[in-house]
Each structure stands twice: as structure tokens, then as C-alpha cells.
Amino acid sequence: MNIRAAVLRDHSLCMPIERVAVDEPRSDEVLVRIVATGICHTDIKVAQTQGLSPRPIVLGHEGSGVVEKIGTNVRKLAEGDHVVLTFDSCGRCPTCLGGKPSYCYEVQAVCFGGKRLDGTTSLACGNAAVHGNFFGQSSFATHALANERNAVKVRKDAPLELLGPLGCGLQTGAGAVLNSLRVGAGASIAVFGAGAVGLSAVMAARIAGASKIFAVDVVDERLALAKELGATHAIDGRRQDALAEILSATGRGVDFSLDTTAVDAVIKQAVDCTGPLGTCGLIANKSPAQNAQVNILGSMLRGRTIRGIVQGDSVPDIFIPRLVDFFMAGKYPFDRLVKFYPFDEIDNAMRDAEAGAAIKPILRM
Numbered sequence: 001m002n003i004r005a006a007v008l009r010d011h012s013l014c015m016p017i018e019r020v021a022v023d024e025p026r027s028d029e030v031l032v033r034i035v036a037t038g039i040c041h042t043d044i045k046v047a048q049t050q051g052l053s054p055r056p057i058v059l060g061h062e063g064s065g066v067v068e069k070i071g072t073n074v075r076k077l078a079e080g081d082h083v084v085l086t087f088d089s090c091g092r093c094p095t096c097l098g099g100k101p102s103y104c105y106e107v108q109a110v111c112f113g114g115k116r117l118d119g120t121t122s123l124a125c126g127n128a129a130v131h132g133n134f135f136g137q138s139s140f141a142t143h144a145l146a147n148e149r150n151a152v153k154v155r156k157d158a159p160l161e162l163l164g165p166l167g168c169g170l171q172t173g174a175g176a177v178l179n180s181l182r183v184g185a186g187a188s189i190a191v192f193g194a195g196a197v198g199l200s201a202v203m204a205a206r207i208a209g210a211s212k213i214f215a216v217d218v219v220d221e222r223l224a225l226a227k228e229l230g231a232t233h234a235i236d237g238r239r240q241d242a243l244a245e246i247l248s249a250t251g252r253g254v255d256f257s258l259d260t261t262a263v264d265a266v267i268k269q270a271v272d273c274t275g276p277l278g279t280c281g282l283i284a285n286k287s288p289a290q291n292a293q294v295n296i297l298g299s300m301l302r303g304r305t306i307r308g309i310v311q312g313d314s315v316p317d318i319f320i321p322r323l324v325d326f327f328m329a330g331k332y333p334f335d336r337l338v339k340f341y342p343f344d345e346i347d348n349a350m351r352d353a354e355a356g357a358a359i360k361p362i363l364r365m
């Protein structure tokens, strides 16, 4: 079947829309007509960096759409179902079997390899193979071939064109709070970076009943939005000393913190602002080689935990429908972060995402 897809052939943000052929779904796959897809900073990073994924490739990993065809062994989904596409995982390794698929042993191959696990590609331009299967979807296209595992059925009364970002950025921030850190009622949390991931964490912290929610950023509008979405304190990292502010407002530091900025100095603050038995979650990185320094004595005496977090430890089939319910109940208004673009304006949308002009761009097919 022929589809329209944004094909990246170099290491830029320029991905012209081309006619591409997509395979019929195999027994465990589903063909999804993409209605809309979010743009995540991981798309930008992979587009601009050599060596993370092969070329030519169709990126995009926050797709939402309607199931058009299912493989012969698919039981979870039926034609016509509304789905959010999320990260892929193998389903067979110890972490998948243990209910933590975002730490799948095969994550590099199934999310970044551009091929199915058996090494085949699912897209082609004429006789030449095009890499697809990015995060098990490659959603910068009118149709995507997903695995049954990474297509999550969602309720039909929810606005489908809005839901794609729940598959990555939004699930990551909310899941970090609700699944990874398990922030409880009355707890305190500091979220560094008020982008899509950080603001999702702020909304989730409000849902969890956190008593003090600090949002730290360097952009006025993002700080103002953080307050509207539930932050009790908004700290401007350019003008204020975030660490001193948090320590003075809490006495001994916060129970939890999250870094979504990948800025070395900010990561240090995110660690240092946690109090006794506090946990700092690391969500963002600048490059595979990035390292950070922590104060050993301070971490030891406080019994601190520093941990990495991928996709908010989500089991997507459980967590994404839960986030949709929160949205429909008015408790998780992530539509406030979104700016829509027509698919044909993907170049503008990518540039706006990179420049921070849109918090969560969504391409409408």
C-alpha cells in the first residue's frame, strides 16, 4: 500500500514528504491510519545526531489513529479501534516479563534500529528500503505499521487527534510521578524544566495530592503555565537560586525531584535539593557521553536515591487509558500544552519544537 511519509535522508530537521510503500501487517502487526502525531525532543535528537538511527528513516513516535487492518494472530485489537502508539518492546526479556517494558533488553533494536527484530524493513521507496519501525511505529506518515504490543486501545469519546503525545513525552512525565517515584499525598516534589515532560509531571503531582510542587524553568510563559497547572512554586532559574529557594521553602529539601533539562548545573541542583531519603529521577540527557558529579557525603548522609527513568516505568496498556480518563475528567488538561500543525508543515513544527516556540507540537494528518 502507498502512503505519504516524511523521509529523513541526512542529519537535519528537513524531512520532505514522499510516497512510500508500506508492508501488509504480519501476523502480530496492525496497520494504523494515523490521525495525528506529536513531535518529541527525541525525534529532534535522532534527526540531528549521527549514529543513533540509520538513514533513510521515517521518524515519529507519538502517533494516534484508527486500526485499519490486523494481522492473523492479533487478539487485543480490532479494525476500527482508536489507538495511541507507544514505545515498542520485545515482550520476552526479563524486564518485559517483569512488567517494566521501557527497560526492555532489546530497546535499542526495537525503538531505534529502523527494522523489525528479525532485521527486515517495512517501508520502501521504489526498490530502495526505507527504515521504519521507529519506536515500533514511524508515525510521521499517513499510516503506520505497529506491533500489537505497542498499540494501545483508547476510549472513542476522547479526542483522538490530541492523544498521540500520551505515547511518549506525557506518559514519561506523569509516569515518573505516579509509577516510578510513587509520589504520595502530602509529599513535596521539584520538577526542573517545564516543557511537555515537566508540565505533565506537575499535573500528575497535583493528581497525586503533593503538597508542595516546585517548577523550575527559564521561560516566563512556561513558569506561568506551570502555576496554572498545579505548581505551588514557580522558580525562574535565571534570576533565582533554585536550590536555595527550595531549601528555604521546605526546611530540609523535597521528597522527590525530576530533571528534564539535561543541563549539568541543573542536574546537580535536582540532586542537591532532595532531603532525607529523597529520590531524584533523571529523565533527560544531552549525549551518550554526558556525566554528572554528585556530592557523596550529602547523598550518603541523606540516604538519597538517584535513578534513571524511561517512559515513566509505564505499562502502556494500563497507564495510557488511565491518563485519558484523567484528561476526560478535567484533571489532566494536557491540551494546554499543544499546538497543531498540518502534516505538510512538518518543517515549521520541527523548528518550533527545537526553538521552544511550541511546547508540544502535533501534526494533523
Ligand SMILES: NC(=O)c1ccc[n+]([C@@H]2O[C@H](COP(=O)([O-])OP(=O)(O)OC[C@H]3O[C@@H](n4cnc5c(N)ncnc54)[C@H](O)[C@@H]3O)[C@@H](O)[C@H]2O)c1
Residues within 6 Å of the ligand: 040, 041, 042, 045, 168, 169, 172, 192, 193, 194, 195, 196, 197, 198, 216, 217, 218, 219, 222, 237, 260, 261, 262, 263, 266, 282, 283, 284, 285, 309, 310, 311, 312, 356, 359
Ligand atoms: N526518559 C524518557 O523516557 C524520555 C521520554 C521523552 C522525552 N525525554 C527527554 O526529556 C527531555 C524533556 O523533554 P520536553 O519535551 O519536556 O523538552 P522541553 O525542551 O520542552 O523541556 C525542557 C525545559 O527545560 C527548560 N530549561 C532549559 N534550560 C534550563 C535551565 N538552565 N534551568 C531550568 N530550566 C531549563 C526549557 O526552558 C524547557 O522548558 C528531552 O531531553 C527529551 O528528549 C525523555
Ligand SMILES: [Zn+2]
Residues within 6 Å of the ligand: 040, 041, 042, 043, 061, 168, 169
Ligand atoms: Zn519521545
Ligand SMILES: [Zn+2]
Residues within 6 Å of the ligand: 089, 090, 091, 092, 093, 094, 095, 096, 097, 101, 103, 104, 105, 106
Ligand atoms: Zn523486552
